[in-house]
Amino acid sequence: MDLFQDLKDRGLIYQHTDEQALRKRLASSPITLYCGFDPTADSLHIGSLLPILILKRFQLAGHKPIALVGGGTGLIGDPSGKVSERVLNPKEIVEEWADKIKAQLSRFLDFERKENPAIIANNYDWLGSLQVIGFLRDIGKNFPLGTMLAKESVETRMSKGISYTEFSYMILQSYDYMKLNELHGCELQVGGSDQWGNITAGIELIRRTTVDQDKEMYGLTMPLVTKSDGVKFGKTEGGAVWLDPAKTSPYKFYQFWLNTDDRDVVKFLKYFTFLSLAEISALADELEREPEKRKAQRTLAAEVTKLVHGQEALLRAEKITNALFGGGLNGLSASEIEEGLSDVPSAELESPEISFVDLLVQAGVVSSKRQARESIENGAIYINDLRYNDLETPVPQLERLDGKYLVVRRGKKNYYLIKFMQ
Known part of the structure; x- marks a missing residue:
């Protein structure tokens, strides 16, 4: 060569x-x-x-x-x-x-x-x-x-x-x-x-x-690595993307690459992977034909995460990603839940002996009981992937992930993590 x-x-x-x-x-x-x-x-x-x-x-x-x-x-x-x-x-x-x-x-x-x-x-x-x-x-x-x-x-x-x-x-x-x-x-x-x-x-x-x-x-x-959107490469809302998994978890690391802009992904595949230029060219063609499948981004994220953190960490990052964005939260362990949702709003509650409406207010999912009722009635509230639109849902009966977590989603993207202390 x-x-x-x-x-x-x-x-x-x-x-x-x-x-x-x-x-x-x-x-x-x-x-x-x-x-x-x-x-x-x-x-x-x-x-x-x-x-x-x-x-x-x-x-x-x-x-x-x-x-x-x-x-x-x-x-x-x-x-x-x-x-x-x-x-x-x-x-x-x-x-x-x-x-x-x-x-x-x-x-x-x-x-x-x-x-x-x-x-x-x-x-x-x-x-x-x-x-x-x-x-x-x-x-x-x-x-x-x-x-x-x-x-x-x-x-x-x-x-x-x-x-x-x-x-x-x-x-x-x-x-x-x-x-x-x-x-x-x-x-x-x-x-x-x-x-x-x-x-x-x-x-x-x-x-x-x-x-x-x-x-x-x-x-x-x-060359200096640049991004097409003008944002400095390697920076996120949470700060720098580190190679140490204790500073940037493999899941967040994987997500950084998965969210690469279409305009940058082929360049980054050339820069940061050991795929052949022929393989990268094939991914570029797929990106052109079917950009919604994001195969180039998924390949980039997988290759770089495996290179930096190893195969086991890659599988864990993919598992968390699939659970959060494709359903299946029940299959996550406590550590996987915490890793995947480490940057979303969270709350710790002493007891589940409160109403469903009060739960949403205390956890910061909504700002008022009125907003809680409207969100529930409109079907905008999801608990552990399941839609809840019953105002009378008993909180103690909600299934907790790993015995202590509730993952609340309001709308399509707003996640909240609730941890019960007992």
Whole structure:
């Protein structure tokens, strides 16, 4: 397989160093490449998924990826793509987050395979022991100030202000590339399009400091992932979509992809799945013919959820989805009910010894008894998938899911979760 051409056909290449030279190098023998991930939180989010999968694609093609966790650069803060200064986190917190990110990366890259095992590295191992005088003399002198100021990541911040701390980030990332070249023979750095200036700065540093003037280094960036509706990719009403299932449940993760706009789904299938381009083309044709079936979206959601959380989590997410949107709530366990309805209004009631009307008011389903009666009489109230239009329904006789839950729906989409304490 021509990896470079496959990446190009999927729309995954935004910028690159000399194409002919890079293609020739990739075709000649396995290359060692790296991508960095700064620990700015205790989990990566789906904004990091594209570069992770790029490393995975290279590994599957026989190359050797290095996942670099920025335990050192995470203490500084990358100005790329930011309009204001980052908050500097304590060293102990950054160390803890770095360890968690290492564990997450191991779910995607194979560090045990015999042929081309991936490498996990932490740049604090070399940045943490640097001596400032030696670093400025030996490394800093290779960075002309005019060139640094002209880099997009710096230039866009000049009007709003940038500290020397973040200004120096470019030098540290360049030093990472140089160290990985020395330690592991790394010849290619990949990253998001906002990293192009840092990548080319690293290539220039290696050129200036190496004794081998014929050494060629390479860089490649991916496009910024955008959504056709103008909403930032990876954001929902509840915030960022995380790779940690404790922060974004597999069900919510699945729903995020399932709700992909028709205009984006084919692009995302190319970006985030390992389906062949022929398979994706067939899904695109089905989308054109029968968009109401949303087969492309269901395939995307299934593929990415399985990739990130595994087959068991995918089956659970599909089960919850089918129960909530296709009926069958009685088949859900307590944990599945809580996961699927974690973001809907909920209420805890001490006793079921109240009227059906009072139940709806106390749970916040309606605002008044009058509205409750009207909704019931109009057939707009559903309890555990069943329509209730009897004002005299005894609440104690309502069947509770898992012995303690009632799922109330008003109209087509307004869900409420009621939990009885006894």
